[in-house]
Amino acid sequence: MLRPQDTATRERKPLTGLWRFKLDPAGEGRAAGWFTRPLAAAREMPVPASFNDVVTDPAVREYFGDIWYQTTARMPRGWDGQRVVLHFESATHRATAWVNGAEVVSHEGGYTPFEAEVTEHVQAGEEALVTVVVNNTLSWQSIPPGVIEDTPSGKRQVYWHDFFNYAGIHRPVWLYATGHAHLTDVTVVTGLDGATGWIEYRTEAERADGAQVKVVLRDADGAEVASGGGASGTLTVENAHRWAPGDGYLYDLEVQLLGEAGTVLDSYHQSVGVRTVAVDGTRFLINGEPFRFTGFGKHEDLAVIGKGHNDAFLAHDVELLNWIGANSFRTSHYPYAEAVLDYADRQGIVVIDETAAVGLNMGLGGGIFGGQGYTTFSPETVNDQTREVHAQAIRELVARDKNHPSVVLWSIANEPESDTEAAERYFRPLFELARELDPTRPVGFVNVLLAPYPTCRVSQFGDVVMLNRYYGWYLHTGDLEAAERAWEEELKGWASEGKPIIITEYGADTYPGLHALMAQPWSEEYQVAFLDMNHRVFDRVDAVVGEHVWAFADFATTSGIMRVGGNKKGVFTRDREPKAAAHALRRRWRKDL
Numbered sequence: 001m002l003r004p005q006d007t008a009t010r011e012r013k014p015l016t017g018l019w020r021f022k023l024d025p026a027g028e029g030r031a032a033g034w035f036t037r038p039l040a041a042a043r044e045m046p047v048p049a050s051f052n053d054v055v056t057d058p059a060v061r062e063y064f065g066d067i068w069y070q071t072t073a074r075m076p077r078g079w080d081g082q083r084v085v086l087h088f089e090s091a092t093h094r095a096t097a098w099v100n101g102a103e104v105v106s107h108e109g110g111y112t113p114f115e116a117e118v119t120e121h122v123q124a125g126e127e128a129l130v131t132v133v134v135n136n137t138l139s140w141q142s143i144p145p146g147v148i149e150d151t152p153s154g155k156r157q158v159y160w161h162d163f164f165n166y167a168g169i170h171r172p173v174w175l176y177a178t179g180h181a182h183l184t185d186v187t188v189v190t191g192l193d194g195a196t197g198w199i200e201y202r203t204e205a206e207r208a209d210g211a212q213v214k215v216v217l218r219d220a221d222g223a224e225v226a227s228g229g230g231a232s233g234t235l236t237v238e239n240a241h242r243w244a245p246g247d248g249y250l251y252d253l254e255v256q257l258l259g260e261a262g263t264v265l266d267s268y269h270q271s272v273g274v275r276t277v278a279v280d281g282t283r284f285l286i287n288g289e290p291f292r293f294t295g296f297g298k299h300e301d302l303a304v305i306g307k308g309h310n311d312a313f314l315a316h317d318v319e320l321l322n323w324i325g326a327n328s329f330r331t332s333h334y335p336y337a338e339a340v341l342d343y344a345d346r347q348g349i350v351v352i353d354e355t356a357a358v359g360l361n362m363g364l365g366g367g368i369f370g371g372q373g374y375t376t377f378s379p380e381t382v383n384d385q386t387r388e389v390h391a392q393a394i395r396e397l398v399a400r401d402k403n404h405p406s407v408v409l410w411s412i413a414n415e416p417e418s419d420t421e422a423a424e425r426y427f428r429p430l431f432e433l434a435r436e437l438d439p440t441r442p443v444g445f446v447n448v449l450l451a452p453y454p455t456c457r458v459s460q461f462g463d464v465v466m467l468n469r470y471y472g473w474y475l476h477t478g479d480l481e482a483a484e485r486a487w488e489e490e491l492k493g494w495a496s497e498g499k500p501i502i503i504t505e506y507g508a509d510t511y512p513g514l515h516a517l518m519a520q521p522w523s524e525e526y527q528v529a530f531l532d533m534n535h536r537v538f539d540r541v542d543a544v545v546g547e548h549v550w551a552f553a554d555f556a557t558t559s560g561i562m563r564v565g566g567n568k569k570g571v572f573t574r575d576r577e578p579k580a581a582a583h584a585l586r587r588r589w590r591k592d593l
């Protein structure tokens, strides 16, 4: 699937703004044909945004089930005779859409795009009724999973990940038009041979019998540097300007589909960063040079709009990453908006790209250790069907993000159960799948403290070891000396595996403004001391090639005794003000100061 674009042959129209919105607790809307007419008794809701924090009614905030969104869009007059597509960048966690009463598409998974051709249901110059039913219920067969429990006060959605289950239409929705003969996919893989770069490209097209493909590569100044023809091929670039951390240099590959007499039937622009990624022993190499990750696990999480994408916060967050000396982040715990990855490409920020497979561990719940009363892997819980949904999530992640130079590593799950035979059986084929889909990038998963060295049975499949560890917080709370000893011992065990180790999470909840001379947990001083202790340990273990603090900013969670107005492990507050730890990290990471 290609991202909607405005090009010489393509035109798009955003459907962002206020949509009609209505909850459907009785689940009656489909049978009653709510998609055939304007939604009755609807309120208005912004798109893109989560609906949860826009409202004032707790019952709406916590609602799970069918949620209807509807808008009316006028087709541009110039789209007569064109192929028209309705495209969603995401709808959380699943959706079905109708155009003028006709069902056009259904999609499972809250963080990847989907689309449908709607040509036969619309008319240029006329209005079209676009209706979507989004469903935010989590089950054992959703990624992430959850269950609905019966409680004395009614049904309750339970899930095991430590962030609020925001839902709605979080990213832009588009209508776009192309000619009937059109490109459907472009893949680029890049390599380096000394100063020479090469770009292997593959294209796919539909309704394009007899059409030819022509490609032109231009540098950032617009000068043509290479060209070629054919549905696939290889271009070489002498003295290539490499994409590198901190230097987001991009070439533009224009792919044209040509008809008889050279008419341009379709044109698509793919940005290309020429770089390589490899793992060599305990080193993580970008362009053949050892790379050390500094940065954070993040969230898409903002006041009022929840997981709604916002360009101002994107630009500001990247300013803060640069200010603090972070060269990378992980899309914990789901694929982020595509605009985020485009921006990371242009800014030279390195990304660990994660699926939404979080919470597949019944030893954990909402950041709290302790049995959840279920068995993780069983025919009734996380089962073969779940694994197929998980596999599809990996396919869609790779399909969406394969061309981003910023993405250097796939993370196929966060903190699943990983010390059992069932876990080994579940994950082996998923690693095989990820490798088959993308042989060019390393693959890993994030290991939890419940499967410490040497008990993990899944890390054997990874090219890198990714560890979330909370020595000094959940373990040895307040006793950094004991934490330091225990942490170093475990880490040295992992180092003996001979793979690069990235510490994907380490962090301490910190209430901004709380101070303690004796560095007590929750104080700003303790967060600094906690990070210092971790850094001493990392600096003694050569195999550690990355440190991602948990978390970039404070974020919303479900409520509970372990959370004070959400998770407070942010180095920045939710509104992006620095805690003392931000300055301490800046001193460690900004080598130029």
Ligand code: GCB
Binding pocket: 161, 162, 163, 333, 366, 367, 368, 414, 415, 468, 505, 550, 567, 569
């Ligand atoms: C973890 C999870 C993350 C939580 C964090 C915490 O290990 O990966 O989602 O928010 O711990 O703060 O407990």
